[in-house]
Amino acid sequence: MxxxxxxxxxxxxxxxxxxxxxxxxxxxxxxxxxxxxxxxxxxxxxxxxxxxxxxxxxxxxxxxxxxxxxxxxxxxxxxxxxxxxxxxxxxxxxxxxxxxxxxxxxxxxxxLAEVVGATASADAGPRDVVLYGFGRIGRLLARILIDRAGGTGLRLRAIVVRRSGKGGEDIVKRASLLRRDSVHGKFDGTIVVDQENETILANGTLIQVIYSDDPSTVDYTAHGIDDAIIVDNTGIWRDDAGLRKHLASPGASKVILTAPGKGEVKNIVFGVNSDAIAPEDTVLSAASCTTNAITPVLKVLNDEFGVVNGHVETVHSFTNDQNLIDNYHKGSRRGRAAGLNMVLTETGAAKAVAKALPEFAGKLSGNAIRVPTPNVSMAVLNLNLERATTVEELNTFLRNTSLHSPMRNQIDYIASPEVVSTDLVGSKRAGVVDGLATIVDGDRVVVYVWYDNEFGYSCQVIRCVAQMAGLDMPSLPALS
Structure with a gap:
């Protein structure tokens, strides 16, 4: 011994x-x-x-x-x-x-022949990124951008918010929320606030805090920001006309929404239809967290087995649009205390899948249950397939997909009898298949997909932003 x-x-x-x-x-x-x-x-x-x-x-x-x-x-x-x-x-x-x-x-x-000795364009420089809104998703996007600063083609230059406090109170509070997070833990590094110049210095990234109530009134060039991609985290403007208000601001060139877009706005689920991002696109949506979680899994299942139709039930953590205690809310049931109730509500994620995968138009129904947890959700995919399969075949396919396919950054796979929701906090994948929960009865299957509806989704947004910026770095060695 x-x-x-x-x-x-x-x-x-x-x-x-x-x-x-x-x-x-x-x-x-x-x-x-x-x-x-x-x-x-x-x-x-x-x-x-x-x-x-x-x-x-x-x-x-x-x-x-x-x-x-x-x-x-x-x-x-x-x-x-x-x-x-x-x-x-x-x-x-x-x-x-x-x-x-x-x-x-x-x-x-x-x-590695294609990159040996290659260098980045000397005059390219990093692309300026502005976060319009600094809530749950905005602060996680900031963490990701700061963490990757120094060797990435994206540079966080500013956040735009409404002024909420007196004097320097607002910027101090916002910096504090970046520094400490009840779900995702402490910020890994140092944060220094300059109240006079209204900046936040985080791990060497100097972030200008800009106050505005109207996206069309900000002059980004006044802060040395140019050709910037604006990431709208507010969800206030969701159609093309509303989002184009950002483009009226000097220094802004493109905008992406971190919510489902309405009308003709392209809804992008990275890894599924991200090849639809064209260089001339100036307004895009990164869809929703649930749409990002389920669409990659639905695509690969449809490609391999064929999906006739199905129902998607999401068990979703509560969000800021619900009430802490019973009070008036314009939405049905969402006025009831979020921390005390399971709340049956609607979700547009099932229909939104068709915006990224047109072959799913009319195939899926969906509903949602909000539950008293602060983060990590689950989608239950109840599907009828074109051919019969087995638990072993289905799980082997999904596991191999998560390891070896081009969708490996979107789909993860676990097979642990002890995993619970908090174990998935911080997952960088859009969705995580729980193999031990898979049910198969001939051509009818039930697949359970966990997803960090905050961080996993934020990683998908950053991937979209990078492609909008034209940052197409090869991933090597290439998959055979």
Whole structure:
């Protein structure tokens, strides 16, 4: 037993040493080369030693064993010498190729040929981003943009809000809400408020706070902001005419809404119909959190099995539009205390799927139940398929899709008998299939999809913003 204890301690220490060697390589490649290093899709940027070790353990879902940190360290060291250009590079997949296909140098030269020696355009610079509204989604978008600053093509320049406090009280309170979050925890870094100049300095990102009640009256150029993408988090303006008010402001060039768009506004679910984003598009919607959670899963199921029709029931955490205690509300039932009741309400997510996937027009019905939890929701997909299947076949397909398909950044898969909603807080995927809950009866299936309706959705929004900005970085090695 003593030998086992000592061996376990030595093994852990070796992993720590290798992870400590990876950390500076991850940081320098990101900031100097615009290269994001991942392990089977799990980002290593700003991860702790333990976080990097956990990412390597995740590789057992792909390789059957935990990924050797010494292998990935050797790959990263060789990669740094090649001076790669802007890209996302998966160390796990490269290490697997080295393990089966030869020496590190030759594998990297072959699989990374398109970015070796490439550089970003010298005059391109990062694209300015403005958050119009600074609520739940706005603050999470800010966290993501700040976390990726320094090696990304997106730069958070300003937030626009209505002034709510006297003197400098407003900006102090908003900075405090960015610093501390009851659901997502403390901001990882430092925040400094300059009340006189109305700025927030967060981890080296200087954010101008602009006060306005009307999106068409802001002069962004007065703050040195130009050609900016405006992310409207308010949901007040949802049609084309309303959203175009943002474009009347000097310095604004495009706008994306973090809510379902109305009328002819394109509703984009990244990974599903994001190829519909055209360079000339100036007004887009990132749809809703629920639409983003269910549409990728519905698409892959339809492609593989064919979906005849179905019903989507969402079990959704309460939101700010509900009342804390019973009081008047213009919506049905939403006036009842959110923290005490399950509230049956409507959802447009089922119909909204057809805006991203026209083949689903008229196929889905939907409803929603708001429940007394602050974050993480679930969609129950009750579907009739074109052919019969089994639990094993369906789950194997969904698991492989989450690991190896182009939709791997949208769909995740879990198979744990102990997972509950809080375990999914912070998930970067649009939706997470719960394999152990899957029900199959011939051609009728029930699939359960968890989703962090705040953070997972915010990650989808950022992906849309990046594509609007024309940031099309290759992800290597390419999937076969």
């Amino acid at each position: 003593t030998d086992q204890i000592e061996a376990a301690a030595q093994s852990w220490a070796a992993k720590q040493r290798a992870a400590e060697g990876l950390i500076p390589l991850v940081g320098s490649l990101y900031r100097e080369n615009d290269v994001l290093l991942t392990v089977y899709g799990r980002s290593l940027l700003n991860k702790s030693v333990t976080g990097i070790i956990k990412a390597h353990r995740y590789a057992r879902h792909f390789d059957g064993v935990e990924l050797d940190l010494d292998e990935t360290l050797a790959v990263a060291q060789q990669l740094a010498e090649l001076d790669p250009g802007p890209s996302t590079i998966d160390l796990g997949r490269l290490a697997a190729s080295v393990r089966t296909g030869g020496d590190v140098a030759s594998v990297l030269a072959e699989q």
